[in-house]
Structures are given as C-alpha cells and as structure tokens.
Amino acid sequence: MSLTGDFPALARMQERLEELATVPSRAAKASAARIDELMQEQFDHAVDPYEEPWAPLEEVTLARRAKPMPPGLDDSGAMRDTLKVRPLAGAGIGITIDHPASPHQTGWSGRQGSGPARPILPARGELPDGWIEVLEEESARAFKGVVRK
Numbered sequence: 001m002s003l004t005g006d007f008p009a010l011a012r013m014q015e016r017l018e019e020l021a022t023v024p025s026r027a028a029k030a031s032a033a034r035i036d037e038l039m040q041e042q043f044d045h046a047v048d049p050y051e052e053p054w055a056p057l058e059e060v061t062l063a064r065r066a067k068p069m070p071p072g073l074d075d076s077g078a079m080r081d082t083l084k085v086r087p088l089a090g091a092g093i094g095i096t097i098d099h100p101a102s103p104h105q106t107g108w109s110g111r112q113g114s115g116p117a118r119p120i121l122p123a124r125g126e127l128p129d130g131w132i133e134v135l136e137e138e139s140a141r142a143f144k145g146v147v148r149k
Helices: 007-022 024-046 058-064 080-081 102-106 130-148
Strands: 083-087 092-097 108-111 113-115
Touching: 007 130, 024 083, 024 092, 024 108, 080 083, 080 092
Parallel strands: none
Antiparallel strands: 083 092, 108 113
C-alpha cells in the first residue's frame, strides 16, 4: 500500500496549525500592555474598572494630608507604582498590586471609622467593557497575524 498526496503542503498546514497555538500568548502579551494603560487611566480619573467614579475622599482624610490629594487615591504614588499587569507563561494575564489595596477594593471599617469601596480590580463577576474590547481586538490581531502568513 502506498500513500500519495501533496506532502509538502500537508507539512506547511501542520506548521500553520502549530502556529495557531501561539495565538493566546501573543494576544495576552499585547492585551496586558493595554489593560495596564486602562488601569493607569482609572487612577488618573478616579474611576473603577467599569468607569464608575470612586467615592470622594472624606474631609477628615483630606485634612490629614500635607498637600492637596490628587484624584487617584494615592497621593504618594506608592500603590500605583506597585501595579503590574503582565502576560502569564503560555497564556493569560496576571495583575498584582504589592500595596495594601484591599481596603480600597472592598471598603473598610475599624476603630477609626469606615470607608467606602473604591475598586481597582473588576469585582462584578464580569469583565469591564473596555477590557473585553482589548481582549477581542488583540485576539483577532494575533489570529490574523498567524493565518495571513
């Protein structure tokens, strides 16, 4: 028994299919950079990932500041500076904040009172529209980059 066919074409098809496996990691790399930009804009405009304004700071909080508080919650820039949005190995996106951001994410209460949530990360069980748009665009771009070769 013998097989016949266009084996070079079959080999090229196999290579193209293997390249499709790189689409998620390519999309994640480009998406991570753009999501980082969106998160920086959140700080700039004092909004959550869904573009809802953060609760204003209390007068007592503003009074403790040596200088006027910028709109982005973080007068020293320490929290913002620790925000990292990176592509993960293989695929996916990791977001870390190496600063005590949880009181901002969920709100807080304690001996000195309480404070409202001012979310930095998505918290509604759904991704923000802006993030979905980024993921869709970068996935399509990565896919087209592979299939148009």
